[in-house]
Amino acid sequence: MFKKKNRIILSEREIFVEFLKNNNLTNTAKRLNLYPSTVSRAITALENHLNLKLIKKVDGKLTLTEQGVSYGTFLQKKIETLRSFEHKLSNDTLELDIIATEWFLTNIVTPAISESVQQNIKVKINLIANTNLNSMRHDKPTIFIGTGRQNKKSENMSLKNISEVSLGIYAHKECPAIDFSNTYTPKDVQNMNIINVIDGDGQSVIRFSGEELSSFPNSLVSTDNLQSSFEEGMTRKCPFIACPTVTRNALSQNQCFKIKTLPSLDKIYIDVIFSKIENHDFLALARAVHQYGKKIFHPETIHQ
Numbered sequence: 679m680f681k682k683k684n685r686i687i688l689s690e691r692e693i694f695v696e697f698l699k700n701n702n703l704t705n706t707a708k709r710l711n712l713y714p715s716t717v718s719r720a721i722t723a724l725e726n727h728l729n730l731k732l733i734k735k736v737d738g739k740l741t742l743t744e745q746g747v748s749y750g751t752f753l754q755k756k757i758e759t760l761r762s763f764e765h766k767l768s769n770d771t772l773e774l775d776i777i778a779t780e781w782f783l784t785n786i787v788t789p790a791i792s793e794s795v796q797q798n799i800k801v802k803i804n805l806i807a808n809t810n811l812n813s814m815r816h817d818k819p820t821i822f823i824g825t826g827r828q829n830k831k832s833e834n835m836s837l838k839n840i841s842e843v844s845l846g847i848y849a850h851k852e853c854p855a856i857d858f859s860n861t862y863t864p865k866d867v868q869n870m871n872i873i874n875v876i877d878g879d880g881q882s883v884i885r886f887s888g889e890e891l892s893s894f895p896n897s898l899v900s901t902d903n904l905q906s907s908f909e910e911g912m913t914r915k916c917p918f919i920a921c922p923t924v925t926r927n928a929l930s931q932n933q934c935f936k937i938k939t940l941p942s943l944d945k946i947y948i949d950v951i952f953s954k955i956e957n958h959d960f961l962a963l964a965r966a967v968h969q970y971g972k973k974i975f976h977p978e979t980i981h982q
Contacts, residue, residue: 688712691753693720694732698750703740772959773802775815776967778823780807781905781924786823790970791963801959809877809902811951819953821964823971825877825946838950838968841975843921845884845943846936847872848908850915861938864889873907873918874900884919887941923975948975 688710697706697717707714725732732746742750776787783805791803806813811826823840826832847867849856855871862870864886874897875883884891898916901907904924911918912928917937928934950971952964 688720690720690724690727692757693717694724695750695754695757697721697733698742698747698754701741771800771802772819772957773804774819774821774953774960774963775804775806776821776823776963777806777808777811777813779809779903779905781903782823782971783807786971786974787967790966801963803963819955819957819960821953821960821967822951823948823967825883825948826951827947827949832951834954835951836954836964838952838964840948840950840968840971841923842945843923843948843975844945845904845919845921846925847917847939847943848911848920848925848934848936849917850912850934851932853915853917856917856937858935858937861940863940864891867891867917867939868894869896870894870917871896871898873898873911873914873916875904875907875919876900876902883946885944886939887944889941 693706693710693712693716696710697703700706700709703714703717706712707717710717721733728749730745731743732749733740734743735741776783776791778787787805804818809824811822811824811829811831814820814822814831820835822832822835827837847862847870849858867886868891872894874894877883882890882892882894898914899910901910904920907918908920908924908928911920912934922929925934925936929936948971950964950968953960955961
């Protein structure tokens, strides 16, 4: 019994070319995993389209007409050329991973690559929401956006800095525990009910001019990025770690304020870290992500 298992829909022309090779209806059907009746209908449809006979019955057996042989030979060469091109196209496709937090993926990566992806069929991109460069797959070229320059895996990769981000401690305007006229010390901060931000290695991104605060004993919640910290802090009306890029709109509308600290928090580096491969499409994507990131963190450069 014949089973229909073809992985793609075969055209009448492809079915006819297979008949050309076998010159036998049953064998053609077996080769294509089709029913003999399906093969017969396909050839009949092609004959009706061309308005000529491609096969004829001689002594009870189907055989090709002279026109059928000529047309089939021509088709065979064209289909082989097409399949060769498709194979080359498939093998030339570059598959790569882009790793970043949801905020970076939404605000930088997606808009930066959308036009490139639409115009370039040779690139397949896997978007991976993660803060950690350790999630990189060794067999895939990778573009990472975040604070991973201290990660050992970055040592054999290229790096372009997007921005040196000034961190700050912010709070909702109605936060009852904060006196916005007061200046807070690292010890004061460590005793706050604060939204703590940790990086992919589980370490706090917060440092006070060389004095590292690796944990906050009274932290309400730990998040993996500054955007989540902002959202949690505004919802809970408590202090949170953020940066000007994330808090810009809320600050302009007086929805939150920055807490004064002494000393100030050290900056962190937001980078694009990418595999060292000589591929034009890959490098173009890395450049596009870097340039879009610069515009997000430095909006004053958009007009340049």
